[in-house]
Amino acid sequence: MGSVELTCIKGRQGFMNKLRLFIAIHLPDGLKEQLVKVQDALRHTGADVKWVARDYFHVTLKFLGETPDCQVRDIVQAMGRCCIGFSSFKLNLSGLGTFPPRGKPRVVWAGLGGEKDILLALQGSLEQELHKLGFPLEGRPYSPHLTLGRPRQFGEMDPLVREIEKQKQTLREEWQVTAIHLIQSTLTPQGPIYTTLATVPLS
Template sequence: MRCFLAVELPGELRRSLGRLVGDLRACGADVKWVRPEAIHLTLKFLGEIQPGQVEEIRLAAGEVAGRHQPFRMEARGLGGFPRLEQPRVVWVGLEGETWRLIALQRELEGTLTQLGFVREQRPFTPHLTLGRIRSPKGRQGLVDRLKSQEGLSVGSLTVGSIALFRSELLPSGARYTQLWEEVLSPVSLDQGEPPPGPGSV
């Protein structure tokens, strides 16, 4: 079964993302938009795993979660991968305590590598995927809309847990089922340090 680790989004943020997708859909671009209920903050795509690995992954992720405190993030700014001028993926960025999210993802990545999962070579870029562009049709109009709303604030979320999701591809689209959830610790044991600010020595 295909699985990934992610952070579940609050309902209010999902509704805001749904309204945003509806607004962008009006551009008429050829995009496969993600349903609001299917949008997650993905931390690690695991690919195909065996049922017997579910508990092993849970125990490893639980240890990582216990070393990190909950933190706040804001969904702000629209963009595209690999670049905004010719995007293949449309996304909403994440701001706030980004260093905490990166530290959490980095430790998860390292722990899962020890379990035999392949380390992701691309740098982790915190974002929420809204859609994937299928053809150039209407793309420029979409790009113009994205540029006009680069600083748009969509909502906020508290990263307070890590969940394992199963992904199933159905004729109606992808279906995601949560298999377990590990809560972050209210008391931090080891989160690293934030990056130095301006004027730091």
């Protein structure tokens, strides 16, 4: 395993800070641009959707929630143990849809293909390592995807659904996954701010 990049966290001495954390895979810029083009096409349908900003695209591996900052180093060490058994692998965009598949959509997502079996194994290993630190296991199977937007009002969605059917064949970009990242999400009135606290390379 390569060297781990850990960003220092500054807090007030004697006080325990809590950080809203998750672990994810970053996306390359070219792939982000392709997703933005798809968002633009879907936006033209007039559907009332809160679209995810370009710099916030990611593949979530594990949401940790509010976590004491003193646990960050233990989390990064757990990520490192998990990554020892995995080398870099390829993923690609595959498909486009809404959740739930029937009824009023709550999420617009892009699917993932490629070496997804490695992704599932990596996430499963990470799940077990973090469980040793007291983080609860997920109650449902891991379903990797990229969130593109969340409908805000359930009005007429047929134009959006039709455009999704047209756009789903345009997503074919492939990229190499070489690391996983610990990210802090700071909630603000203008939206979340993401800060990468640690980058752990795959073996």
